[in-house]
Amino acid sequence: MAGPTAQFPENLQYTAEHEWIDIVDPQSPATVGITATAVEALGDIVYLELPEVGATIGAGTVVGEVESTKSVSELYSPVSGTVVEVNQAVIDDPAIVNSSPYTDGWLFRVTVEATGDLLSAEEYAAVTG
Amino acid sequence: MTTDPTDPTDRQGPLHDEHLALGASLTGFGGWLMPLRYTSDLAEHRAVREAAGLFDLSHMGEIEVSGPQAAAALDHALVGNLSAVAPGRARYTMLCAEDGSVLDDLVVYRLAEDRFLVVANAGNAALVARELVARAAAFDAVVADQGEQTALIAVQGPRAEEIVVALVDPADGADATTVREMRYYASSAVSFEVAGERVDALVARTGYTGEDGFELFVPVGVAPLLWRTLLAGGAPLGLTPAGLAARDSLRLEAGMPLYGHELDTTTTPFEAGLGRVVKLDKVSDDGTPVPFVGRDALAARKVSPPSRVLVGLRATGRRPARAGYGVVLPEAGGPARRVGTVTSGAPSPSLGYPIAMAYVSPELSAEGTELGVDVRGRVEPVVVVPLPFYRRPQQS
Numbered sequence: 089m090a091g092p093t094a095q096f097p098e099n100l101q102y103t104a105e106h107e108w109i110d111i112v113d114p115q116s117p118a119t120v121g122i123t124a125t126a127v128e129a130l131g132d133i134v135y136l137e138l139p140e141v142g143a144t145i146g147a148g149t150v151v152g153e154v155e156s157t158k159s160v161s162e163l164y165s166p167v168s169g170t171v172v173e174v175n176q177a178v179i180d181d182p183a184i185v186n187s188s189p190y191t192d193g194w195l196f197r198v199t200v201e202a203t204g205d206l207l208s209a210e211e212y213a214a215v216t217g
Numbered sequence: 218m219t220t221d222p223t224d225p226t227d228r229q230g231p232l233h234d235e236h237l238a239l240g241a242s243l244t245g246f247g248g249w250l251m252p253l254r255y256t257s258d259l260a261e262h263r264a265v266r267e268a269a270g271l272f273d274l275s276h277m278g279e280i281e282v283s284g285p286q287a288a289a290a291l292d293h294a295l296v297g298n299l300s301a302v303a304p305g306r307a308r309y310t311m312l313c314a315e316d317g318s319v320l321d322d323l324v325v326y327r328l329a330e331d332r333f334l335v336v337a338n339a340g341n342a343a344l345v346a347r348e349l350v351a352r353a354a355a356f357d358a359v360v361a362d363q364g365e366q367t368a369l370i371a372v373q374g375p376r377a378e379e380i381v382v383a384l385v386d387p388a389d390g391a392d393a394t395t396v397r398e399m400r401y402y403a404s405s406a407v408s409f410e411v412a413g414e415r416v417d418a419l420v421a422r423t424g425y426t427g428e429d430g431f432e433l434f435v436p437v438g439v440a441p442l443l444w445r446t447l448l449a450g451g452a453p454l455g456l457t458p459a460g461l462a463a464r465d466s467l468r469l470e471a472g473m474p475l476y477g478h479e480l481d482t483t484t485t486p487f488e489a490g491l492g493r494v495v496k497l498d499k500v501s502d503d504g505t506p507v508p509f510v511g512r513d514a515l516a517a518r519k520v521s522p523p524s525r526v527l528v529g530l531r532a533t534g535r536r537p538a539r540a541g542y543g544v545v546l547p548e549a550g551g552p553a554r555r556v557g558t559v560t561s562g563a564p565s566p567s568l569g570y571p572i573a574m575a576y577v578s579p580e581l582s583a584e585g586t587e588l589g590v591d592v593r594g595r596v597e598p599v600v601v602v603p604l605p606f607y608r609r610p611q612q613s
Contacts, residue, residue, distance in 0.1 A: 128242060131462055132259040134564045135535050153593070155537060157258040157563055158462045160593075186257075 097190055102212035109166040117172045117197040125216045127189045130156040133182040138174045138196050147204030166206060169199035230275040231368045231437040235444050239458055246461055247339025249276035254460040261463035262566040265426050268455025269374030271447055278342020279367040280349055283332040284358035291333055292507050294352035298499040302327045307402045307423055310494055312345055317485040317514030321345050322476055324423055326404045338476045352510060368440035373430030380451040381431045386410040411446045427471025428609050469561050472605030478540055478560045479527055479574055485518050490527045525576040529606055530599040537571035538562035538590040544575050545589045545596055553589055553596055556581055572606045
């Protein structure tokens, strides 16, 4: 992708597949979304398929999909755990993910039983070039 | 999530700096680095449907064929009857191989009795130029590849006429009338006044969006100034720069084929529902049939039942089919049977539901036939619908 280099929030951790996860405290559910880089590559997001509340998901496995007008990408879970909440607002209006990928555009919350290969903001910035 | 890197060998067109200045996301297409989107695919798509979009199409190939036998050479080289096209008019046609397969789909503009402009897809431009040179060799005609010198800018949408007319040299009232009264698939030389300079353009009322609109062929040197002047003048009317993503969703809604998707070297015009472009009965000046390249194969294909037919599909769910996905026939008590392949698919911005074009078995091509598409392992229900998906409202 050409375009301006995105700035990635330092408090988040990232996957090489362009998800972010906010683990505030390992005992509490973490919040997962997709990065500005992913959003820029996809274009306007028009449909999201997210895991069900109560689903057990594994780190690095496909747990949903993100459809834009131009393409579709699979959504990978950054951690293993149980889904405790999905963001109904983005299901109803996927454009929120385009406008606010790190805040209102979060996708789901999951308990953290084990983490996958997570990257710091700096490491992720290196991956995305 | 994955992202596609661009290819470092992609060429930059004459408007590259304009795209960078507008903050475009760039993508490789047909060997060129082109704007995929400026801000939002959906906003750019809507601008074309509701006001107007500005497209850089400088990646397209322009090949001029001129000389006393230019028309006869094109009648031999292409499947259409180009000698029947009046000067100032244009025709959608195809370059086929001897076996009848499609090497490219083209728009050919007859500029004068002895001069034609052949517009080819970017990825096929070199092949088309080579084939035209070879096929015109026995004729008194000259084939000249003008792609390097020519920029192509399109203004598409219901406000396009106003925007283009505003650029006509005010000293030339005749040219303004020419633009206003130009018919669909017509073209004319028009002089614009761009920042005080006179710019001679070939203006055609053609496009690839399903809307009214114009395509402006100009020398590459004046293209950036023309682009900026169009944008400045058109912005108050809603003119929005639009990238290839919007162009693709617009043409898909309009049911227009894209080479490499609906058309390729495994396809003849008949499977694509475009058999009407093949003029088997065209004759030369002395009344004898023209043995054009691919004629025998296409004549045989016309009378034999096709093995597959291009159809439109409308999804009843929300997950869009994408190019390459399998079309299946859901069968009670058994696994779904593969009956076709999706060639293009997207969520339709104008219609609000997923649409696709696909090749399917002829017995399953009737309107209303209920089929499925294997969308990454899960079958989504679709129904066969007529093309185009979208037709612009007729002007009152």
